[in-house]
C-alpha cells in the first residue's frame with residue numbers, strides 16, 4: 563500500500579567532551595593547564611596567575 567520507509571538511523575550524536583575527572587571540572591587553567599586555586603569567588607592559577615571570577619566559571 564504505502565512505500566516501505568527505512569528505519570531511522572539510531573546514531574545518537576554524542577557531543578560529550580572528554581572529562582577525565584568531573585570533580586575537577588573548571589579547576590584547570592584554561593591558559594596553561596595548571597591546577598587552579600579557589601579563593602572566595604575566584605579561581606586563581608598557580609602557574610601563570612590567570613584567574614576566573616565566579617561569574618565567569620559558573
Ligand SMILES: [Zn+2]
Pocket residue numbers: 591592593594595596607608609610611612
Ligand atoms: Zn595558568
